[in-house]
Amino acid sequence: MTLAARTSVSAPAPAGDLWRALARRLTRNGIETPMLDAEVLLRHVTGWSRETLLRTPEVELDALQQQQLAELGEKRCRGVPVARLIGRKEFWSLEFLLSDETLVPRPESETLIEAALKGGGKDDSLRLLDLGTGCGCLLLSLLHEYRHSSGVGIDISAGAVATARCNAERLSLEDRARFQTGNWNTRTEDIANERFDILVSNPPYIRSGDIGGLQKEVREHDPRIALDGGGDGMDSLRAIIAIAPKLLRPNGRVLIEIGAGQSGEILSLMENQPFKEIRKHKDLAGIDRVIEGIVSKNLILPTRTTTISHYGSTGSI
Numbered sequence: 001m002t003l004a005a006r007t008s009v010s011a012p013a014p015a016g017d018l019w020r021a022l023a024r025r026l027t028r029n030g031i032e033t034p035m036l037d038a039e040v041l042l043r044h045v046t047g048w049s050r051e052t053l054l055r056t057p058e059v060e061l062d063a064l065q066q067q068q069l070a071e072l073g074e075k076r077c078r079g080v081p082v083a084r085l086i087g088r089k090e091f092w093s094l095e096f097l098l099s100d101e102t103l104v105p106r107p108e109s110e111t112l113i114e115a116a117l118k119g120g121g122k123d124d125s126l127r128l129l130d131l132g133t134g135c136g137c138l139l140l141s142l143l144h145e146y147r148h149s150s151g152v153g154i155d156i157s158a159g160a161v162a163t164a165r166c167n168a169e170r171l172s173l174e175d176r177a178r179f180q181t182g183n184w185n186t187r188t189e190d191i192a193n194e195r196f197d198i199l200v201s202n203p204p205y206i207r208s209g210d211i212g213g214l215q216k217e218v219r220e221h222d223p224r225i226a227l228d229g230g231g232d233g234m235d236s237l238r239a240i241i242a243i244a245p246k247l248l249r250p251n252g253r254v255l256i257e258i259g260a261g262q263s264g265e266i267l268s269l270m271e272n273q274p275f276k277e278i279r280k281h282k283d284l285a286g287i288d289r290v291i292e293g294i295v296s297k298n299l300i301l302p303t304r305t306t307t308i309s310h311y312g313s314t315g316s317i
Ligand SMILES: C[S@@+](CC[C@H](N)C(=O)[O-])C[C@H]1O[C@@H](n2cnc3c(N)ncnc32)[C@H](O)[C@@H]1O
Pocket: 101, 102, 103, 104, 105, 106, 109, 131, 132, 133, 134, 135, 136, 137, 138, 154, 155, 156, 157, 160, 182, 183, 184, 185, 201, 202, 203, 204, 205, 225, 226, 227, 236
């Protein structure tokens, strides 16, 4: 029986049948991960765990649940991302609520968390700063790991700041995480009047002219201000690299997410600022995804630049 036929009647229907029917419909509409998407939507409607769904697919959904599932399926077929439909996204094995003002966290951004943790200090009491915090996923994931640390998340969007605060409470991190609006294009003192041990950022880095060619799910559903890095995609990266030394203590670390193909220019920018031990970290697709550097008051040029692969191999450039 088709999903449409299922939803036109009020008779209860088994979850397993609805799952398969929705997956077939998503496939016909060109959705790349139909079984997974259908599963997530089904679990959202029922509130079931994955185990419950797999163990008891014969359990039936009532008419209202079927109606909700059909509506979500319809929107998914029209290209609304699953994370937007259910209003949350998993990142670093933690759940983050989303709002219209927040980017959906990307798996490749976990490269930044891995890179930060490789630098150690998990038992230290550190001060962290996250510029462009969005839903707060970078700062809150790091504070989840750095149990004795605290930090500040800044975003230009008041809606994003409100969402990040909400996520801090849900993760019981509100005592160690503060979120406020701010703009990295203003004076450093307006961003923060203290110096931090670690600065992280995943700024907008897409070229303005490339945004129209992005996947519909990104182009139409992520906030433009979270994507648009200006004409060459580097406006925000330049601004953050310029202010980072003023926001960090000597020997403080900066870790910035970058787009594919941007590492060469970013390395040059970093090398012209007081950073040492500049490194690139690759994501799981082998793309240079994160640039890291350590602030040195006196050192103008880096001593060495290293590439770190998250598959474990290390090389020098
Ligand atoms: C690519 S999103 C990253 C969100 C989140 N940190 C993540 O990794 O999923 C960039 C964020 O920077 C914020 N942003 C853009 N321009 C800004 C500016 N000038 N000052 C502060 N935040 C800005 C956007 O609102 C957005 O939340």
